[in-house]
Amino acid sequence: MSTLPLRRRRPPRIPYLLLLPSLVVLIAALGYPIGWQIVTSMQEYGLAQQFGQPPVFVGLANYIEIFSQDQLWAVVARSIAFCLVNAFVTVALGLALALLMRAVPAAIKVIIQVCLLLAWATPMVAAVTVFRWLFDYRSGIVNWLLTEAGLERFAGFAWLSSPLTFFLVASSIVIWMSVPFVALSLYAGLTQVPQEIIEAAQIDGASPRRILGSILLPMVRPVLSVVLLLQIIWDLRVFAQIRLLQDAGAPVAETNLLGNFIYELGAARQDFAAASAVSLFVLALTVLLSWPYVRSLLKEAEE
Amino acid sequence: MKRRLPAVLAASLALGLAACSSPTDAETSATATGAPGSSAPAEGGDITMWVAGGDTPEALRQYLVDTFAEENPGSTLTIEEQAWPDLVSKLTTALPDAANTPDVVELGNTQTPTFATVGAFLDLTDMYDELGGDNLLQSFVDVGTVDGQIYAVPYYFGSRYVFYRPDIWADNGVEVPTTLAEFTEATEALTTDDMSGFAMGGQDWRNGISWVFANGGELATVDGTTWTSTLSDPNTIKGLEMWQEVVMGASNLPTTERDVAYWDFLNDGADGAAPDAATIMAPGWARWSIGDLTTNDDGDEVRDGMADASKYDIFALPGVDGGVAPVFAGGSNLAISAASQQPELSKALLRIIFSEEYQRMLGENGLGPANSMYTDSLGDDKFATTMIETAEASKLTPAAPGWAAIEGAFVYEELFQKIAEGGDVAALAAEYDETLTPMLNG
Numbered sequence: 001m002s003t004l005p006l007r008r009r010r011p012p013r014i015p016y017l018l019l020l021p022s023l024v025v026l027i028a029a030l031g032y033p034i035g036w037q038i039v040t041s042m043q044e045y046g047l048a049q050q051f052g053q054p055p056v057f058v059g060l061a062n063y064i065e066i067f068s069q070d071q072l073w074a075v076v077a078r079s080i081a082f083c084l085v086n087a088f089v090t091v092a093l094g095l096a097l098a099l100l101m102r103a104v105p106a107a108i109k110v111i112i113q114v115c116l117l118l119a120w121a122t123p124m125v126a127a128v129t130v131f132r133w134l135f136d137y138r139s140g141i142v143n144w145l146l147t148e149a150g151l152e153r154f155a156g157f158a159w160l161s162s163p164l165t166f167f168l169v170a171s172s173i174v175i176w177m178s179v180p181f182v183a184l185s186l187y188a189g190l191t192q193v194p195q196e197i198i199e200a201a202q203i204d205g206a207s208p209r210r211i212l213g214s215i216l217l218p219m220v221r222p223v224l225s226v227v228l229l230l231q232i233i234w235d236l237r238v239f240a241q242i243r244l245l246q247d248a249g250a251p252v253a254e255t256n257l258l259g260n261f262i263y264e265l266g267a268a269r270q271d272f273a274a275a276s277a278v279s280l281f282v283l284a285l286t287v288l289l290s291w292p293y294v295r296s297l298l299k300e301a302e303e
Numbered sequence: 304m305k306r307r308l309p310a311v312l313a314a315s316l317a318l319g320l321a322a323c324s325s326p327t328d329a330e331t332s333a334t335a336t337g338a339p340g341s342s343a344p345a346e347g348g349d350i351t352m353w354v355a356g357g358d359t360p361e362a363l364r365q366y367l368v369d370t371f372a373e374e375n376p377g378s379t380l381t382i383e384e385q386a387w388p389d390l391v392s393k394l395t396t397a398l399p400d401a402a403n404t405p406d407v408v409e410l411g412n413t414q415t416p417t418f419a420t421v422g423a424f425l426d427l428t429d430m431y432d433e434l435g436g437d438n439l440l441q442s443f444v445d446v447g448t449v450d451g452q453i454y455a456v457p458y459y460f461g462s463r464y465v466f467y468r469p470d471i472w473a474d475n476g477v478e479v480p481t482t483l484a485e486f487t488e489a490t491e492a493l494t495t496d497d498m499s500g501f502a503m504g505g506q507d508w509r510n511g512i513s514w515v516f517a518n519g520g521e522l523a524t525v526d527g528t529t530w531t532s533t534l535s536d537p538n539t540i541k542g543l544e545m546w547q548e549v550v551m552g553a554s555n556l557p558t559t560e561r562d563v564a565y566w567d568f569l570n571d572g573a574d575g576a577a578p579d580a581a582t583i584m585a586p587g588w589a590r591w592s593i594g595d596l597t598t599n600d601d602g603d604e605v606r607d608g609m610a611d612a613s614k615y616d617i618f619a620l621p622g623v624d625g626g627v628a629p630v631f632a633g634g635s636n637l638a639i640s641a642a643s644q645q646p647e648l649s650k651a652l653l654r655i656i657f658s659e660e661y662q663r664m665l666g667e668n669g670l671g672p673a674n675s676m677y678t679d680s681l682g683d684d685k686f687a688t689t690m691i692e693t694a695e696a697s698k699l700t701p702a703a704p705g706w707a708a709i710e711g712a713f714v715y716e717e718l719f720q721k722i723a724e725g726g727d728v729a730a731l732a733a734e735y736d737e738t739l740t741p742m743l744n745g
Binding site: 046047048050051052053137138156158160161247249250251252253264267268269270271 | 388391392395398399417418421422423504506555557558559560561562563579641707708710711712713716717720742745
């Protein structure tokens with residue numbers, strides 16, 4: 001080894017130098033806030049500290065206090081359930097729409113795509129406002145339709161008043177807003193499946209279900225995994241939709257998800273330390289939930 | 304390659320920093336001109352005032368800007384409006400930041416103790432007498448007082464009373480009540496499947512606590528500096544139970560409603576259809592959203608402000624034994640940021656606000672002036688007299704340091720919702736006392 005000329009052992013420097021700018025941006029934009037959060041989560045940091053009192057280091061006391069509350073675990077369980085249900089329903093609906101687009105004539109496909117893009121382009125606050133109006137207990141069209149259809153008990157039914165129906169409305173919004181991305185991504189993936197393979201399968205007498213299960217899905221699996229992973233991450237971080245719905249009158253404590261819980265701790269109760277502690281917990285949770293997918297993606301990339 | 308690198312680095316560093324720091328507005332340059340160092344206070348400077356919501360009318364804002372410019376040559380006042388729901392978080396981030404802090408801020412009276420106790424505001428004790436002294440609304444002064452020092456002064460007060468439909472009440476043979484129990488009876492009698500006798504959202508504790516106060520109850524008491532939630536006090540429980548009775552018996556609204564535009568319920572429906580409620584409770588300015596439709600000078604369709612007294616009228620919420628029930632006093636305080644770079648100019652602005660002329664302008668616009676010497680500027684019609692009558696009997700929420708946190712976490716909303724759903728009041732009171740006492744103390 002020592003006989004090798006020195007210059008061959010020297011690693012090339014330019015690739016690292018090229019990486020440097022983006023690394024600096026990442027550290028400045030992500031590293032600083034996370035570092036601040038880690039430090040703050042181990043201090044007593046409230047409104048008084050915000051106004052200049054020196055923060056006191058308390059070690060893991062904030063974590064112990066937060067994790068010993070039933071309230072946090074209720075929020076965690078609710079958030080995970082909400083995230084998984086929404087992510088899987090979104091991907092299933094998106095897949096169904098992508099397959100539909102593959103099957104229909106071009107003109108109808110364009111109509112579907114335009115509709116999807118419009119739904120996706122709707123600003124979130126506007127979308128939530130529209131849903132609030134749709135489900136309004138006094139003048140909402142949903143109650144009107146249900147009552148007209150003979151379901152008298154929906155006259156004046158307050159959808160946002162009980163957690164279950166609240167999350168039904170919340171899920172409708174979240175799914176409605178995220179299906180377009182999934183549908184269009186999967187459709188793009190489906191167009192990459194060579195037509196010859198499908199024709200060959202048809203000649204062999206494969207049923208449409210068999211073609212879907214054995215040819216189409218395996219071939220779009222990379223796209224499917226990525227959109228599912230993204231949906232899980234996004235749906236775990238959902239905040240504004242819930243907050244805006246709560247503003248229309250809802251049982252707040254029973255409908256808080258993790259994002260809302262952190263906001264309540266930080267912005268409303270001014271307990272920035274506890275808010276930081278829960279934020280870091282959510283970061284860990286996100287990594288944990290998405291790790292299996294990231295790993296399988298990495299493995300696929302290696303292959 | 305090597306020669307170019309620093310430029311790339313610098314550029315990306317700048318990008319990274321730009322992503323990090325978030326200058327709230329262009330005030331930075333303005334404050335810089337009037338930064339310390341400029342020793343003579345007469346030197347020109349710029350100050351910013353935050354008003355909360357649209358309560359301060361445009362004409363009053365213009366008056367402040369013009370008068371300030373006139374009295375302080377070379378200096379300017381900028382008024383920025385902040386939305387009520389964002390106010391606490393904006394104050395939390397802006398006030399400690401000397402480069403971006405507003406100089407004078409308006410904030411809700413219930414939010415004042417939270418900031419006054421952490422030293423966010425400038426001590427105004429030495430100019431208290433000059434601003435009006437004991438003539439200022441004392442309950443509002445109290446929420447801004449910490450250890451005998453005054454950090455916030457009243458801006459304006461509002462009050463709330465009952466708006467009702469005399470035509471519907473008369474059709475049902477129901478008369479204006481003189482006691483709180485009669486009020487429950489009357490509004491229950493008016494209630495049908497399609498119309499609330501008294502529209503009241505289940506989470507609406509700001510109106511609901513009037514029933515607590517009327518029964519001599521309190522939400523919390525203080526012993527020295529330690530606050531205790533007193534929901535389990537017999538008087539408080541009596542009040543909560545009375546409220547439960549009227550909400551369950553006379554209101555068809557969902558128990559989760561909180562910020563309800565009640566006035567919509569009192570107006571006739573489309574094409575003269577019957578209203579959704581025969582009675583509501585609201586702040587005095589709700590008057591301008593009530594009445595029959597008419598057209599204003601700009602050709603817009605507006606409510607006529609209850610012109611037809613046989614159709615729309617008001618009364619003060621009656622007390623338990625007659626008289627007037629103490630209601631929750633709405634209103635705002637004013638304070639100067641402790642981090643303000645222009646304390647002298649900020650004080651000059653306060654002097655303008657507390658001048659007789661401006662105080663009277665507040666009254667003429669239906670806002671209760673901070674200085675009780677000018678209360679007569681509100682006028683002498685029934686709206687003004689009822690407002691003054693109810694405001695005199697009104698009460699504030701506890702001036703506890705943790706109050707803003709409790710409001711932010713919707714704790715009372717939750718409690719009142721459970722009561723409105725028919726929960727056992729004594730058990731709920733005991734449960735929420737335990738939650739609230741540590742929160743009150745911050």
